[in-house]
Amino acid sequence: MEKVINKIGKTAARTYQYAAKTAGKIAREIKLKSQMADDKDQIKSLYEEIGKSVYEKYLSNEEIDVEADIRTSCSMIDVLSDEIEQLREEILDLKDLKQCKNCYYEIESDFHYCPNCGCEQNLSEENMKNDGPATIETTDEEDSILKKQEE
Numbered sequence: 001m002e003k004v005i006n007k008i009g010k011t012a013a014r015t016y017q018y019a020a021k022t023a024g025k026i027a028r029e030i031k032l033k034s035q036m037a038d039d040k041d042q043i044k045s046l047y048e049e050i051g052k053s054v055y056e057k058y059l060s061n062e063e064i065d066v067e068a069d070i071r072t073s074c075s076m077i078d079v080l081s082d083e084i085e086q087l088r089e090e091i092l093d094l095k096d097l098k099q100c101k102n103c104y105y106e107i108e109s110d111f112h113y114c115p116n117c118g119c120e121q122n123l124s125e126e127n128m129k130n131d132g133p134a135t136i137e138t139t140d141e142e143d144s145i146l147k148k149q150e151e
Contacts, residue, residue: 025094032094036087039080046073046080 050070057064092098098109102119113120 029091029094032087032091036084039084039087043077043080046077049073 050073053069054064057069092106096109097106098121099105100107100114100117100119100121103114103117105114105116107114107116107121110123111121112123
């Protein structure tokens, strides 16, 4: 009976740890997606400012000097776009995914080939280390049986 209670306790602890880890990942993903949406809104506003500035100069027959008129806004768009890309990569990492270098399809981080286009993928150092022989997980009861058989 004690073994059963211990096993239930271990299972409950593992389940709790998994649930807490998963909830943390989900919360982090939501936060990152929110940041991405904010950055995209800022980019949209910058596009509108650029368009408005150019159109107003057109209406008043002023010469449009790209360097002076829109350089700052374009630079800010570049910064925001880079940030969006970093956030996207962080989200992929949270999900244990990566992007195919050929077709940009989202795939599992340990895939050797893209299931979409078949392109060979570079594996990270971590995935190369994990690419060894498979191991079998056993229960406590199975472990004790195997131990007795070895003796």
